[in-house]
Every structure is written in structure tokens, then in C-alpha cells.
Amino acid sequence: MKNRSVLISGAGIGGPTLAYWLHRYGFDVTVVEWAPAPRTGGHAVDIRGTARDVAARTGIVPAVRAAHTGARGMAFVDQDNRRVATLGTDVFGDSGGPVAELAILRTDLARILHEATRDGVEYLFGDSIVTAEQDDTGVDVRFESGTSRRFDLLVGADGVRSTVRRLAFGPDERYLRDLGCYVSLYSTTTTLAHDGWQLMYTMPAGDGRPGRTAGIYPRTEPGTGLAGFFLRSAPLRYDRRDVDEQKRIVTRAFAGDGWEIPQLLSTIGDASDFYFDRVQQVQVDGWSRGRTVLLGDAGYCASPLSGIGTSLALVGAYVLAGELAAAEGDHTRAYPSYAHQMRPFVDRAQEFARRSGDNGLMPDTRAQLRMRNLTVRVLPYLPRALVGRGMERVAGTVELQDYAALAHR
Numbered sequence: 434m435k436n437r438s439v440l441i442s443g444a445g446i447g448g449p450t451l452a453y454w455l456h457r458y459g460f461d462v463t464v465v466e467w468a469p470a471p472r473t474g475g476h477a478v479d480i481r482g483t484a485r486d487v488a489a490r491t492g493i494v495p496a497v498r499a500a501h502t503g504a505r506g507m508a509f510v511d512q513d514n515r516r517v518a519t520l521g522t523d524v525f526g527d528s529g530g531p532v533a534e535l536a537i538l539r540t541d542l543a544r545i546l547h548e549a550t551r552d553g554v555e556y557l558f559g560d561s562i563v564t565a566e567q568d569d570t571g572v573d574v575r576f577e578s579g580t581s582r583r584f585d586l587l588v589g590a591d592g593v594r595s596t597v598r599r600l601a602f603g604p605d606e607r608y609l610r611d612l613g614c615y616v617s618l619y620s621t622t623t624t625l626a627h628d629g630w631q632l633m634y635t636m637p638a639g640d641g642r643p644g645r646t647a648g649i650y651p652r653t654e655p656g657t658g659l660a661g662f663f664l665r666s667a668p669l670r671y672d673r674r675d676v677d678e679q680k681r682i683v684t685r686a687f688a689g690d691g692w693e694i695p696q697l698l699s700t701i702g703d704a705s706d707f708y709f710d711r712v713q714q715v716q717v718d719g720w721s722r723g724r725t726v727l728l729g730d731a732g733y734c735a736s737p738l739s740g741i742g743t744s745l746a747l748v749g750a751y752v753l754a755g756e757l758a759a760a761e762g763d764h765t766r767a768y769p770s771y772a773h774q775m776r777p778f779v780d781r782a783q784e785f786a787r788r789s790g791d792n793g794l795m796p797d798t799r800a801q802l803r804m805r806n807l808t809v810r811v812l813p814y815l816p817r818a819l820v821g822r823g824m825e826r827v828a829g830t831v832e833l834q835d836y837a838a839l840a841h842r
Contacts, residue, residue, distance in 0.1 A: 436585035436724075436762035437461050440574060442562055443591035444471065446478070446539070447729030447746035449546035449554075451588060453491055454754030456553040458839050460762070463584070464554060465576065467561040471540065471547050476618040476659060476708065477502050477650050478542060480535040482828025484744035487751045488535070490833075493545050500541040503653050505629035509806060512634070512691040514625065518809035538652075538659075542743070565600045567724045586764055587725045588753075590746070593715055595731035601722045610714040612787075614795055615669070616737055617662040617683045619704035620652075621697055627651050627658065634692040635805075637796045638665070644795035647687060647694050660697045660704075662687060663738075665795040668711065679709040712737055714783055720775075721768040728753060733779040738794070739786035741828060748831050749775050755836035778830040785827050 437460055441448045444466035452462045480488055480497065488494050506521035522536075547556070557576070564575045565587055572587045589597025594605055602608070625632065633648040643665040650659035664686050671678050680701050687694050701707070715734040720727040727733075729746035736742075753771045760766040793805035 434762045438584045439586045440584040441588045441590055442597045445543055446743055447750045448590035449550050450747055450750035451754050452554045453550045458758035462554045465557040465560050469559040471544050476539055477536050478539045478743040479740050481744045483831050484747040486833055487747045496545045497537050500537050502536050503629045503651050504536045507631045509633050518806040520809055562596050572724050588728055589731040590728040592730050593734050598727055598731050601725040608715050608717050610716050612712040612736055614665045614712045616712055617709040619660055619707040621658055621660040621700045622656055623649055623658040637799045637802045644797055646794040663794045676707055720772055726768050735782040736786035741782050744828055758836055758839040781827045781830055
């Protein structure tokens with residue numbers, strides 16, 4: 434086998450999944466992650482369609498089910514917390530809808546994948562790539578820690594603002610497509626008895642303020658939840674390294690709003706897992722440059738609101754690993770085949786995300802809000818063949834090949 438040593442940047446979802454399969458196929462795998470350890474907290478993600486088969490083949494489904502968030506569906510509420518429209522997970526089936534049947538916190542999934550790979554894969558936590566210079570025979574990488582190493586192949590699985598993509602493909606501005614809003618998430622305390630329901634309170638635009646939604650995602654621990662804020666806005670100028678400034682942006686945007694919002698905002702200052710970012714797509718014409726290849730959000734983020742990013746990462750990792758194994762490490766054959774198999778899935782997922790927009794979370798008028806609620810109330814009574822088929826078709830785009838015969842153990 435040629436090109437046995439592989440460096441993966443990013444220990445989120447796609448990186449460890451790729452590491453798992455590459456290790457099984459006999460590659461020597463190193464994963465570098467800027468965080469000092471597997472992260473805690475984090476938002477919920479869904480495993481849909483073909484990604485469920487990847488999870489099963491990876492052997493993690495029992496652990497995923499054990500760490501399930503307990504989510505039963507989504508409920509839209511009014512200011513007095515009365516439910517005005519609900520969507521249970523049973524309405525759309527296993528893969529469709531805003532909450533899938535396999536829902537798990539992102540960092541729980543990352544932890545499960547790390548535990549499945551840590552005995553055979555080298556992890557470099559608390560470090561990151563500074564430079565990567567590739568030639569005909571390998572990639573010379575210098576890390577922030579000051580060390581330098583040479584690898585046969587380099588994989589960027591390091592998110593929307595991928596360092597690997599920037600080094601090998603060019604600046605972010607070439608590949609990020611703005612979708613017009615922001616999202617913020619963090620762990621919080623709550624007294625609401627949500628009983629497994631994700632609660633969402635939406636305010637239409639008015640009085641000079643944009644459409645926006647605040648929500649609480651259920652957690653298994655009593656008295657806790659995951660706060661979510663969704664805000665339509667033109668791009669804002671702020672320091673991405675200044676978390677306190679980002680917390681102030683969210684606080685100002687939702688100040689004076691009702692429902693549970695004052696309580697949620699009262700805990701934002703202490704949130705250690707606070708997340709705030711612009712909602713964007715990543716569109717890259719070709720996912721490889723020489724010995725470097727992109728995976729997951731680094732190459733083809735659909736949208737943080739689409740609910741399909743984790744599935745893209747899981748399926749992409751399985752396909753990329755399998756194609757490298759089938760090509761006996763020859764990246765000049767494996768990378769194009771990986772792109773050929775994944776491109777239809779990516780294109781459909783990104784088009785679906787653009788078509789879905791903000792999923793009614795940031796309406797411009799009260800009429801739009803009423804129409805969203807009416808549509809949600811009607812959905813459970815429609816024939817199953819007409820409900821959720823868009824997401825289901827997208828999530829099942831790729832037909833997995835069986836690369837198991839290539840495994841060395």
C-alpha cells in the first residue's frame with residue numbers, strides 16, 4: 434500500500450469517523466485538534482438516512498442510543514408557553530423533520546467516536562497546523578507547538594473556517610456563501626417541564642427589529658437544557674476571539690423579549706460552551722488539491738440549520754476511507770472517486786438547505802408566522818408519502834459500498 438500515513442485536522446465528527454475506517458484498513462492515522470481535549474456541552478445533531486448505516490457499520494449505534502437527548506419533537510409556543518403547533522419525530526419517520534429519531538449532542542457523538550479510535554489512532558490535542566507544504570511524495574506539516582512532521586496525505590475535517598482549506602485552497606471568502614442570519618447555542622438551566630420536547634418561541638420582524646426565535650432543547654439532566662437563539666441580521670463586525678462581545682450581541686438582540694428569554698439570558702454570562710456564528714454554506718468546486726482533501730463542513734457545509742451536516746460528515750468519511758483502501762492508498766484514484774460518489778449528496782443537501790431557508794424561525798411578518806404554525810399543525814394529518822420526503826430523499830442519496838473485505842482486522 435502506498436501513502437500509508439494520514440494526518441487529519443479536526444476531531445469533531447468526520448475526522449474520527451475517517452480515522453476509524455482508515456485504521457481498520459491498515460493506515461497509520463494521526464488526528465490533530467486545537468481543543469485541549471474532547472469537548473463538553475455542544476448542540477444537538479441528527480443522524481439521518483445512509484448515515485445511520487455508517488453508524489451501524491462503525492459499531493456505535495448502541496452508544497448513540499444510550500446518549501440520546503430524549504428529544505421527542507419540536508413544539509412552537511406562545512409567550513405564555515402554550516403550544517401552538519407541534520412536530521413529533523414520528524411525523525417524518527427516522528430521517529426527516531427538524532428532529533430525527535437518532536438525535537444526540539454533538540460532543541457526545543465526538544466522544545463516542547474518540548473512544549472507538551483512541552487505542553489505534555494517534556491524537557494530538559491542544560495543537561493545530563500552521564503550515565503545510567506538499568510535494569510529489571508527501572506533505573510537510575509544521576504545528577503550532579513548534580514540531581514538524583511529514584505525512585503522505587492530509588485531510589481537512591476542521592470545520593467551516595478550515596485551516597487546511599485556507600492553506601491548500603485559499604482564503605475563506607472564496608468558499609463561504611452567506612445565508613443571512615446568526616445562530617447561538619449554549620448549555621443553560623431551566624425550570625420548564627419540556628418532557629423531551631424542544632420548545633421554540635418565535636417573534637416576527639417589527640418595530641425596527643428582525644425576525645428571531647429563542648428555544649430550549651431538552652437535555653437528559655433534570656433542570657438543564659440547551660439554549661438556542663436564531664437572529665436574522667446583516668453581517669456584524671465583531672472579534673471572533675472575544676466571546677464576551679458575542680454574548681453581548683445576543684443579549685442586546687433579545688433584550689426585552691418575553692417567554693423564557695430573560696431567564697435564558699441571565700445564564701449566558703456563565704456559559705462555558707457558548708457558540709455564536711454566521712450561518713453560511715461552504716461551496717468548493719473540487720475537494721482535493723494534490724495530496725490534500727476536504728471532508729465534512731470544511732468542504733461542503735450545507736447550513737447549521739439544515740439538520741444534515743452530521744450525516745454528510747459520516748457518509749463522506751466512510752466513502753473517503755473506503756476509496757483510499759480500494760485504491761491501495763493511491764490518492765490520485767481515491768480522491769476523484771470520493772468526489773464522484775459524494776457530489777450528488779452534497780448538491781442535494783445544499784439545495785435543500787437553501788430552499789428550506791430559516792425553516793420559519795425568522796419570519797418577516799405576523800402573517801408568515803401564522804402560516805408557519807398552520808402548516809405545522811396540518812402536517813401530522815397528511816399522508817406519510819407527502820410528509821418529509823424531501824429530507825428523506827436527500828439523506829438517502831448515497832448507496833454505500835461494502836469495503837469490509839479490505840479491512841486488515
